Amino acid sequence: MERKKPIKRHKALQPLSRQHHFGLLFSWKLRKGFHKNIEIQRMQDFAKWFYEHEIAPHFKDEEKYLFPILEKDNELVERALKEHRRIKRLFHDSKDPEKSLHQLEEELDAHIRFEERVLFNEIQNVATEAQLQKIEEIHSNLEKSPEYHDPFWE
Template structure:
């Protein structure tokens, strides 16, 4: 089986793609937490931190600056927005955090792969130079949060 070629990401989208990498790491860390039988409260505390510091700002930037390139009626954008809502709901669930975290780590991973392999490629193809320049301006709004202190996935 031939290995897929690496995606050449437009410079304006690279910071968001880097954040996607952190999302994949989040999923891996939650998976490790379950494998190591870490308490749900510790993993949920990390998920709450990650949601506030990474996911919410990331979704806002995508929805405000990136998704408008294809427009709200585009099926890929409709799918991305629906998945954003589902992911937010999983992060915010306090009734069954164990179940939500388990679903979340898989759903977030799948969502990131969809955005990287499909959606961002379509946006790159469709965006005008001025739209990419506008997306490029969001680099200043992307910050790197402090490291999370309870590295339960390393225990």
């Protein structure tokens, strides 16, 4: 089996890629919660916390600083924005929380993998050094979110 080489991410984009790692961990934690039959309300509370502390600021930064590097009607950016809207709706859906959390776990995971493997590579390829420098300045002192108080996945 052929091993994929790790993606060499530009230093300016590494903080956002690190946030993607936390998003993948979020999906893993939900999967663990479902596997352990954790009460849906506990997982929903975690999702609300994660949205506030991680997803909302991350999406805002991507949409404000990264996506404009590509052309306005770039199909990759359009796909990412569409997925951002869908993921936001799933985080806020209270009609069927269990179904929404299942969908969220899958869709956030797939979205992050798309951004890391496709969109970020494209941005990295076309961004000027000045654009990358600006992104690096903005994200140089990202604060780590506090630990969540209910580690139901352990």
